[in-house]
Amino acid sequence: MSKSVSKSVKPIKIVVIGSGGVGKSALTLQFSKSKFFLDYDPTIEDSFSKSCYIDNEMARLDILDTAGQEEFTSMREQYMRLGQAFLVVFSVTDRKGFEEVDSLIQLIYRVKDREAFPIMVAGNKIDLQNDRCIDQSLAQELVQRHQEFNPYCAYIETSAKTRLNVDLVFHDLVRLLRLYNAKGGSKQAKKSKCSLL
Amino acid sequence: MSSSVCGASVAGSDVTPTSPGAGRDSDLAFSLDNLSLLVEDVKDGFAEAMKQLSSIQHQDEEFQRRLNGTEAATSQKMEALQTAVNQMREQLSSVLTRVESLELHQRRLEGQVDRLDRVQSEQQEKLEKQPVMERESAACQTPLLSNPYSCPTPLSPDSGRPGTCTPSCFHGNDNFLPASCCDSQGPTTSSGHVVAEKTLSMSRALAAQQVTGGCSPDCRFDAEHRQGDEEDLTDRLSECSNGGSIISGTTVEQHQKQKVSQQLSDKRRRICQEIVETERRYCSDLWTVIDLIAETLKSASFISMKDLCLIFPKCLPRLYDLHSTFLGLLETQLTDGNAEQSGEIFLANVFLDFLDANNGELFELYRRYANDFGSAVRTIRAYQQHSARFRCLLSSLQRHPSCGGLDLTAFLLTPVQRLPRYQLLMRQLSLHTQQSHGDRLGLDRLLSRLHSLLDELNFSIQTALKQAQQQQQQQQQRWKRSRSLTRSSAVSNCSGGDWTAADEAASGIREAALPGKRCHQSAISTGSGAHFLASNARCRSATPSSGQQKQQATRYAVGLSQFGGSSTALETQACHQQQQQQQQPQQLQRTPRSPATSLGTRSRWLSRQMRSVDRCVSANDILRDTVSPSPSNSPAPSPAPSSASASTFVDDRPRLRRTAGRASAASTVAAGTATTSQLQSAHKSTPTLKESFRRMFQSRRKSSLAKLESLPPPVAANCSATFEDENGDPCTDV
Numbered sequence: 001m002s003k004s005v006s007k008s009v010k011p012i013k014i015v016v017i018g019s020g021g022v023g024k025s026a027l028t029l030q031f032s033k034s035k036f037f038l039d040y041d042p043t044i045e046d047s048f049s050k051s052c053y054i055d056n057e058m059a060r061l062d063i064l065d066t067a068g069q070e071e072f073t074s075m076r077e078q079y080m081r082l083g084q085a086f087l088v089v090f091s092v093t094d095r096k097g098f099e100e101v102d103s104l105i106q107l108i109y110r111v112k113d114r115e116a117f118p119i120m121v122a123g124n125k126i127d128l129q130n131d132r133c134i135d136q137s138l139a140q141e142l143v144q145r146h147q148e149f150n151p152y153c154a155y156i157e158t159s160a161k162t163r164l165n166v167d168l169v170f171h172d173l174v175r176l177l178r179l180y181n182a183k184g185g186s187k188q189a190k191k192s193k194c195s196l197l
Numbered sequence: 198m199s200s201s202v203c204g205a206s207v208a209g210s211d212v213t214p215t216s217p218g219a220g221r222d223s224d225l226a227f228s229l230d231n232l233s234l235l236v237e238d239v240k241d242g243f244a245e246a247m248k249q250l251s252s253i254q255h256q257d258e259e260f261q262r263r264l265n266g267t268e269a270a271t272s273q274k275m276e277a278l279q280t281a282v283n284q285m286r287e288q289l290s291s292v293l294t295r296v297e298s299l300e301l302h303q304r305r306l307e308g309q310v311d312r313l314d315r316v317q318s319e320q321q322e323k324l325e326k327q328p329v330m331e332r333e334s335a336a337c338q339t340p341l342l343s344n345p346y347s348c349p350t351p352l353s354p355d356s357g358r359p360g361t362c363t364p365s366c367f368h369g370n371d372n373f374l375p376a377s378c379c380d381s382q383g384p385t386t387s388s389g390h391v392v393a394e395k396t397l398s399m400s401r402a403l404a405a406q407q408v409t410g411g412c413s414p415d416c417r418f419d420a421e422h423r424q425g426d427e428e429d430l431t432d433r434l435s436e437c438s439n440g441g442s443i444i445s446g447t448t449v450e451q452h453q454k455q456k457v458s459q460q461l462s463d464k465r466r467r468i469c470q471e472i473v474e475t476e477r478r479y480c481s482d483l484w485t486v487i488d489l490i491a492e493t494l495k496s497a498s499f500i501s502m503k504d505l506c507l508i509f510p511k512c513l514p515r516l517y518d519l520h521s522t523f524l525g526l527l528e529t530q531l532t533d534g535n536a537e538q539s540g541e542i543f544l545a546n547v548f549l550d551f552l553d554a555n556n557g558e559l560f561e562l563y564r565r566y567a568n569d570f571g572s573a574v575r576t577i578r579a580y581q582q583h584s585a586r587f588r589c590l591l592s593s594l595q596r597h598p599s600c601g602g603l604d605l606t607a608f609l610l611t612p613v614q615r616l617p618r619y620q621l622l623m624r625q626l627s628l629h630t631q632q633s634h635g636d637r638l639g640l641d642r643l644l645s646r647l648h649s650l651l652d653e654l655n656f657s658i659q660t661a662l663k664q665a666q667q668q669q670q671q672q673q674q675r676w677k678r679s680r681s682l683t684r685s686s687a688v689s690n691c692s693g694g695d696w697t698a699a700d701e702a703a704s705g706i707r708e709a710a711l712p713g714k715r716c717h718q719s720a721i722s723t724g725s726g727a728h729f730l731a732s733n734a735r736c737r738s739a740t741p742s743s744g745q746q747k748q749q750a751t752r753y754a755v756g757l758s759q760f761g762g763s764s765t766a767l768e769t770q771a772c773h774q775q776q777q778q779q780q781q782p783q784q785l786q787r788t789p790r791s792p793a794t795s796l797g798t799r800s801r802w803l804s805r806q807m808r809s810v811d812r813c814v815s816a817n818d819i820l821r822d823t824v825s826p827s828p829s830n831s832p833a834p835s836p837a838p839s840s841a842s843a844s845t846f847v848d849d850r851p852r853l854r855r856t857a858g859r860a861s862a863a864s865t866v867a868a869g870t871a872t873t874s875q876l877q878s879a880h881k882s883t884p885t886l887k888e889s890f891r892r893m894f895q896s897r898r899k900s901s902l903a904k905l906e907s908l909p910p911p912v913a914a915n916c917s918a919t920f921e922d923e924n925g926d927p928c929t930d931v
Contacts, residue, residue: 011595011602011604047603047607047610047611048601048603049601049602049603051602060602062602062603062604062607064607064610066614067618067621068614068617068618068620068621068622069614069617069618071617071651071655072616072617072651072654072655073655073659074567074654074655074656074658074659074662075567075570075613075614075655075658078567078570078571078574078610078613079610079613079614081574082574082606082610
């Protein structure tokens with residue numbers, strides 16, 4: 001029984017990106033092992049796999065954590081090519097990280113050669129309300145700009161420390177991907193090539 | 198005082214002679230006065246002396262008091278010291294007992310390792326004795342390795358320590374087994390020799406790790422335990438020193454400082470452990486790729502060797518070698534005796550030494566790997582799309598316990614991710630390293646070193662990627678051109694077959710058609726021959742050497758002459774076809790049984806004609822490319838009929854174009870006239886046929902337009918003329 005289930009479920013490759021120190025690993029770690037290390041954050045393995053039920057449907061997530069590779073830009077496109085859905089993380093306490101979100105999303109479109117793609121933008125560290133410098137409205141605005149042409153883009157606020165919305169962000173991403181696949185987004189949104197006659 | 202008494206007595210003796218007979222009373226009174234004065238003097242002196250004496254006596258008392266006080270204090274201190282020393286003695290004795298028990302444990306472990314060694318050697322002997330076919334199964338059945346998917350727990354009899362027996366250094370062992378099992382299940386190509394080799398290397402690795410001492414999980418456990426003990430001891434010692442702060446005067450501040458440094462070193466140790474842990478996992482991942490996945494895919498017959506090389510870059514085994522030695526170094530460092538004593542671990546220098554020893558190679562390996570990674574993923578994608586068996590194989594591998602549910606691409610990505618992760622880990626380590634720490638300088642140096650290495654790698658990969666993209670674009674262009682070439686030849690061959698069929702239908706044309714066809718075929722063969730030679734020559738011209746110049750020239754000459762032959766063949770073919778065309782309408786009018794099919798063949802023939810021209814022109818271009826870099830003044834021996842030479846070839850080019858153009862133009866004209874007659878007859882017969890003709894013309898037009906698109910610009914200009922009259926004719930006719 002279990003064999004047939006695992007056989008029928010195709011793994012979903014999720015790539016977690018974002019600038020350094022925004023909590024990519026913490027989010028992934030919380031989702032995978034329900035742990036948060038306050039004083040010390042161990043970097044988890046590069047990729048890990050987790051199965052869960054989302055909307056009564058089995059899903060297997062292969063999550064690729066890209067922590068530490070923010071400066072190693074040449075390989076970024078390589079592993080981006082592997083992703084079927086993206087989690088773009090920024091920290092609400094870090095303006096620089098937020099400013100990179102837009103360029104990262106653009107890079108996803110370019111690498112995947114699509115105009116629409118399942119992307120979840122996560123504003124992390126909202127437990128640190130005192131240090132907050134990115135308003136929710138600011139992030140919403142950014143995502144709404146993308147939603148005009150990419151309906152599979154959403155924003156959510158998370159806290160890896162308090163485990164707020166940690167599961168939700170991954171589950172919503174899977175839902176977006178399902179929607180995208182159901183609408184045939186992979187074929188429809190591909191840039192059409194000009195044909196002669 | 199005594200002197201004054203003396204003086205008085207002297208004065209008394211002096212006075213007595215001066216008053217010999219006068220009044221003795223007055224003398225007596227005088228001497229009495231003197232005496233009383235003297236007595237007073239003596240009294241004063243005595244009092245003074247008494248005063249001095251009493252003051253001296255008083256000071257002495259104070260001293261005594263002080264002495265008593267200090268004595269009491271020292272005795273107190275002595276007591277405190279005594280108690281402290283006693284405490285320390287107790288601690289020491291407990292530590293000693295612990296160390297003894299650990300030693301015992303270690304001895305037991307050594308015995309186990311020895312036993313393991315013996316089993317290994319026995320296994321090896323068995324393997325050597327057994328015939329080749331049975332070896333694999335033997336490898337699976339050896340008693341030691343009876344439980345393939347479990348950690349090597351049989352090594353540690355005291356299984357009361359859960360969780361600590363990570364498949365650390367035995368990852369080879371751990372992964373090796375499933376792989377061999379897989380091999381034995383699937384269609385195996387790997388012989389027992391491979392298995393024997395593996396066991397040998399395994400036992401070797403084991404022995405090496407045994408030597409280093411940081412090998413077995415239990416050993417590591419011991420080390421951790423011992424570290425814990427150390428911590429305990431240092432804690433207690435610091436408490437003792439606090440207790441005896443009366444003596445040394447240790448302040449609270451110092452204690453806090455110690456606490457902070459303790460925390461820091463705690464974190465440091467954890468980070469160090471994580472570095473080693475991730476390194477271990479990385480090595481085991483690499484091994485999984487090399488041993489399990491690659492071997493399984495190799496055993497699958499439907500993947501070509503070339504694609505396998507693309508999927509698994511050649512540098513993987515070397516990377517594994519390097520990193521497993523590095524892991525050994527790190528583990529030794531983590532469980533080193535020195536590290537235990539001071540409670541500190543020094544990783545930076547190990548890392549630096551490793552980088553120094555293998556800097557060039559490591560960089561080169563990772564560079565190559567990163568460059569090959571893209572093509573590997575592309576190959577996997579292609580296989581996944583087209584081969585169901587491949588998909589099945591990958592998913593079965595994914596379910597394998599040592600894969601942990603991850604797929605092949607995730608495994609292949611790990612080396613790409615590893616180097617940046619070193620930087621991340623080392624940065625964390627440096628955050629938790631105090632300025633006074635012995636590792637500080639090394640860490641700083643290591644960080645800058647890693648940074649520059651990554652920068653360099655990043656840069657070189659980026660440039661390589663850019664180059665690869667450019668090359669890909671160029672290749673695509675070249676491929677497009679060559680595809681049009683090959684397709685045209687294929688189509689012309691194919692339609693040649695069609696052509697004969699049509700010939701047979703129109704019986705009278707055979708005589709005219711056959712020589713034309715022959716000519717056409719010869720033209721094709723010579724054309725392709727010339728193309729081959731030209732490409733060959735081009736390859737040669739890329740590496741010019743004085744000795745090869747002659748050969749090259751002759752090759753050119755032969756190629757050119759053949760090409761000249763092909764061009765003349767084309768001309769004759771064109772002539773023949775013109776004749777054929779002239780005959781055809783009459784024949785067709787005579788045989789009206791399948792006008793539509795003949796028209797179809799004719800349009801096909803037309804396109805074929807176009808393609809052959811196109812092919813010739815592109816072959817011409819290639820030839821020109823090869824001729825232009827080298828001096829083309831070598832006269833040809835001309836074995837071919839047209840006596841073409843290299844010097845005349847350049848002049849031949851426009852002629853060829855002219856003839857090609859003429860041929861196509863003539864053929865179109867002929868086709869036009871033929872179609873007109875066809876149309877006329879068809880118009881007479883049925884109006885539906887007319888429709889079909891129109892459709893046919895449209896399709897022809899499309900194909901020619903597409904052809905025009907695919908041609909290189911100078912040729913396109915040439916062809917547009919032919920296209921116009923080709924296009925113009927039928928339009929006016931219709």
